[in-house]
Amino acid sequence: MITMITPEAYLLTGKKAIVTGGGQGIGKGIVEALTNLGAHVAVAEINNETREQVIAEAKARGQKAMGVSVDVRSKASVDAMVQTVLKEFGQIDLLVNNVGGTTGVGPRPLHATTEAQWESIYVMNAKSVYLVTRAVADQMIKQGKGGAIVSIASIGGMWGHENLALYGSMKAALINFSQSLNGELGRYGIRVNSVSPGSIITPLSSRSNAGRPDYIDETIRMTPLGRKGIPANIAGAVAFLLSPAAEFISGQNILVDGGRGFLGRCPVPAYSEASS
Numbered sequence: 001m002i003t004m005i006t007p008e009a010y011l012l013t014g015k016k017a018i019v020t021g022g023g024q025g026i027g028k029g030i031v032e033a034l035t036n037l038g039a040h041v042a043v044a045e046i047n048n049e050t051r052e053q054v055i056a057e058a059k060a061r062g063q064k065a066m067g068v069s070v071d072v073r074s075k076a077s078v079d080a081m082v083q084t085v086l087k088e089f090g091q092i093d094l095l096v097n098n099v100g101g102t103t104g105v106g107p108r109p110l111h112a113t114t115e116a117q118w119e120s121i122y123v124m125n126a127k128s129v130y131l132v133t134r135a136v137a138d139q140m141i142k143q144g145k146g147g148a149i150v151s152i153a154s155i156g157g158m159w160g161h162e163n164l165a166l167y168g169s170m171k172a173a174l175i176n177f178s179q180s181l182n183g184e185l186g187r188y189g190i191r192v193n194s195v196s197p198g199s200i201i202t203p204l205s206s207r208s209n210a211g212r213p214d215y216i217d218e219t220i221r222m223t224p225l226g227r228k229g230i231p232a233n234i235a236g237a238v239a240f241l242l243s244p245a246a247e248f249i250s251g252q253n254i255l256v257d258g259g260r261g262f263l264g265r266c267p268v269p270a271y272s273e274a275s276s
């Protein structure tokens with residue numbers, strides 16, 4: 001227990017962490033933050049090229065990072081990932097469930113959605129977090145030393161958004177999943193929180209917002225802090241929640257969006273039958 005806050009309370013020295021989807025975007029920003037703060041990080045990523053690049057960069061900074069190939073949608077792959085990390089690191093103290101996204105399904109009204117699209121968004125955002133959390137929490141309980149888990153949800157999961165029901169409802173599920181697990185895992189010293197990004201500049205968002213300059217301008221205009229976020233902004237909140245400084249925080253969802261959401265200002269790109 002911490003009795004006085006010092007700079008060390010914000011460090012993660014020697015902690016063994018898994019970051020899913022750490023190869024690019026927000027996940028890469030989180031890997032950089034955690035390794036800079038002294039954690040040993042397993043970059044659990046499906047893309048071999050970006051995974052190896054992120055590890056090479058961490059090693060060049062003199063930090064400890066390992067790569068593990070995983071498809072978080074598959075239980076067998078997730079279980080193998082945990083075993084690989086344990087073989088190298090010996091234990092797991094921290095988990096960041098970062099993989100997620102719209103799986104290429106742009107904003108659309110209910111009538112323009114399909115069962116297959118619902119399924120793919122469910123598997124990518126909700127089932128994957130269940131599989132990884134289940135496997136890692138079991139291990140943390142077995143270790144008996146506590147732990148901390150942060151899942152990346154979304155501003156889209158905090159309020160209803162027109163044309164975003166599929167993605168938004170899965171992220172809402174993830175926020176509740178974290179809050180509910182907080183009730184179960186606290187007795188083992190495991191803290192469970194989520195972070196909800198607003199609009200963040202990443203390869204995913206750049207791809208899906210290409211050709212929507214009006215939407216981007218509108219988003220920035222509606223954001224009190226006057227810009228879109230970057231991965232480091234999300235990583236700052238994640239690193240804090242994982243750190244000893246947050247040792248009494250569990251069950252929370254932190255919105256990191258430049259101040260937009262709580263003003264009720266959330267533009268969603270327009271849907272057109274032609275572009276769907």
Ligand SMILES: NC(=O)c1ccc[n+]([C@@H]2O[C@H](COP(=O)([O-])OP(=O)(O)OC[C@H]3O[C@@H](n4cnc5c(N)ncnc54)[C@H](O)[C@@H]3O)[C@@H](O)[C@H]2O)c1
Pocket residue numbers: 020021022023024025026027044045046047050070071072073098099100101102152153154155196197198199200201202203204205
């Ligand atoms: N970018 C935003 O504006 C924004 C806003 C709100 C929430 N989010 C959430 O933040 C998280 C990260 O988003 P991002 O924009 O950095 O995404 P991204 O697509 O840029 O990066 C996702 C990473 O996950 C990896 N990945 C994808 N499928 C995988 C799988 N099945 N198994 C293992 N790895 C896999 C990808 O290769 C990639 O490296 C997601 O959960 C997303 O929903 C993003």
